[in-house]
């Protein structure tokens with residue numbers, strides 16, 4: 001199968017994917033700041049990385065996926081003041097919303113570290129940077145990263161000139177250089193704060209991701225993901241901090257960034273008032289069609305939200321599920337024959353071409369847009385030719401291709417799970433039947449035959465336990 005290639009934001013090149021400790025893959029994605037409802041722009045990033053992870057898993061990698069929650073931040077403090085509620089209650093409300101979104105859109109993440117649960121780790125990391133000479137404590141008790149000490153600064157974002165390194169931070173007067181950024185922010189009156197060697201304060205935004213990724217994935221990451229607007233300053237700063245403390249390069253092997261989601265050509269944003277929450281989009285389109293739509297454009301390109309494109313996804317969602325259900329029904333009715341008629345060879349070839357092209361698109365920097373075309377082809381082929389074919393050898397193969405595709409799209413899990421459950425259920429009913437016949441034999445003192453049945457069942461991995469009036473069975 002073709003090797004997986006991906007475009008690394010660092011260096012802006014297509015590279016062959018070779019994880020540091022294959023087949024294990026460490027992936028860290030910047031998660032939400034819970035100060036408002038999750039909108040479809042966030043969901044785009046989260047679903048894209050879920051799709052990437054699922055494809056890597058399909059290809060035999062074991063992916064450990066960490067996605068943080070920034071549960072303390074200026075935006076949270078400001079919003080809780082606006083609403084007149086405790087910041088912790090605000091955070092919990094929106095974390096619940098975020099978690100609901102993950103379940104609704106079938107996004108699987110291994111660990112969700114929160115900043116406020118890692119304050120000690122953050123202090124230790126900052127202390128390490130001070131000791132190594134990369135950071136300094138300012139008059140206010142804030143700690144800053146000294147950008148000039150890290151010569152590779154600007155390379156990730158492609159900003160070669162220092163004039164482009166503005167950090168938009170307060171207390172500019174106490175910084176050595178305007179582009180130095182805060183690792184630890186001294187507390188202002190009335191703000192939530194934690195004790196530290198530099199006085200009460202709270203972590204800066206960038207440091208948390210360096211700390212939590214290192215804590216859970218060790219000193220090197222295979223994939224660091226996030227939305228494109230995080231490249232600068234967030235990821236540039238993360239990279240500087242981590243490589244400065246860890247003392248090795250690269251800290252992250254592949255940087256991957258998702259493109260914007262647009263509505264009528266405009267980026268979704270608060271100031272434009274064109275934000276669509278995941279809840280509203282799910283209400284309108286349903287979770288499956290929304291997920292499929294989010295996986296229908298290349299993760300790096302802009303994705304335009306329109307009724308037309310969502311209607312298309314909804315159509316494909318219904319078709320794909322119907323095809324898989326129909327294939328399953330056929331397989332239920334007829335045992336596999338494992339033979340192919342010569343006249344069916346062309347059809348097998350068509351199916352395999354779709355499968356090969358789908359993998360080729362997915363291996364090519366996870367080109368979801370190209371891959372989704374092959375899902376359309378797959379459903380077209382079913383309606384045009386597969387639905388009327390006699391041989392169920394091809395039906396079984398098509399069913400498996402649908403299963404592979406669904407490993408990434410995850411919009412027909414219920415269909416495949418129901419199919420898996422159906423087989424053991426039938427088996428269990430059959431064992432029950434045999435055991436009840438054997439009980440009758442024992443009642444009629446036909447012990448030899450009863451013993452033969454017991455021995456034969458044992459060969460099949462089924463154990464019987466005889467009681468006075470009944471027999472119980474279990475898998476060995």
Ligand SMILES: [Zn+2]
Pocket residue numbers: 029030031209234
């Ligand atoms: Zn981050």
